[in-house]
Amino acid sequence: MKKNALTLLLFLSLSFLLCGIQSSLYFLPLPVPYFWFIILTYYSFNKNLAFALLCNFLHIFVISQFSSVHLSSLLINMNILTLIFLIFRDRFHIGLLQTSLSAGLGCLTFLIISWTLNSMLYGIYIPNILSWIGISLMTSLFSILIIPIVKTVDKKIHTERVDTLENLRI
Numbered sequence: 251m252k253k254n255a256l257t258l259l260l261f262l263s264l265s266f267l268l269c270g271i272q273s274s275l276y277f278l279p280l281p282v283p284y285f286w287f288i289i290l291t292y293y294s295f296n297k298n299l300a301f302a303l304l305c306n307f308l309h310i311f312v313i314s315q316f317s318s319v320h321l322s323s324l325l326i327n328m329n330i331l332t333l334i335f336l337i338f339r340d341r342f343h344i345g346l347l348q349t350s351l352s353a354g355l356g357c358l359t360f361l362i363i364s365w366t367l368n369s370m371l372y373g374i375y376i377p378n379i380l381s382w383i384g385i386s387l388m389t390s391l392f393s394i395l396i397i398p399i400v401k402t403v404d405k406k407i408h409t410e411r412v413d414t415l416e417n418l419r420i
Contacts, residue, residue, distance in 0.1 A: 254301060256407050261305055262312055264400065265289045269316040281384030284357050286313055288393040290328060291353040292400050294335035295344050302332045323367050330363065331356050349397055354390030358382055 268285030275282045290309065294302050306328045310321055317324070335352060338344070344352075361382045369375065 253408055257297075257404060258301075258305055258308065260400075260403060260407065261289055261293055262308055265309060266312045266315075268396075269312060273316050281381055281388050283385060283388035283392045284360075285389075285392065285396070287357050287360065287389055288353050288396050289400065290331070291335060291349060291356055291393065292397055292404075294332045295339050295349055295352070296401075296404070299332075299336055302336070303329065306332055319364065323364060326367070327360050327363050331360060334359075346394065346397060350390050350393040353393040353397075354386040357389045358386040361385070 265286045268289065272282055272285045286309070290306070293305050297305070306325065309328065310324055313319075313324065314321055335356065338352065342348070361377075365377050
């Protein structure tokens with residue numbers, strides 16, 4: 251229980267840090283990747299359903315500080331994508347490349363679902379699809395760098411030290 255709480259705190263603090271970096275990169279001419287989505291992809295693929303849904307619920311409070319998206323639509327989108335990622339995780343072998351591609355495609359799916367929900371509520375508008383594709387590609391590229399770091403820290407948290415001298419005593 252303590253290790254899961256520490257992992258949850260790691261994901262939320264890392265997401266808060268990456269959202270802060272993301273919000274300060276808008277002066278660049280390149281599309282800004284969704285760094286928080288990389289963290290969502292990682293714990294959706296590597297943790298169980300209950301942990302991922304709890305993390306989604308708490309992750310919203312971090313993301314809402316940096317976004318103007320409605321919390322209800324954000325929660326619906328994140329839970330749908332977590333369930334999709336869990337289905338893919340159970341069906342296929344997932345490595346770093348597949349997780350990175352899933353982060354990019356999931357980001358594109360997130361934008362499409364958001365657009366669909368907003369179009370149903372507020373009327374249809376024409377989105378900037380090239381910007382969406384750029385955001386998805388940049389998210390995939392940066393996830394190749396971020397996911398191994400998160401994976402090593404997560405493994406460090408969940409490893410147990412076994413004292414061999416205590417086990418060898420007769």
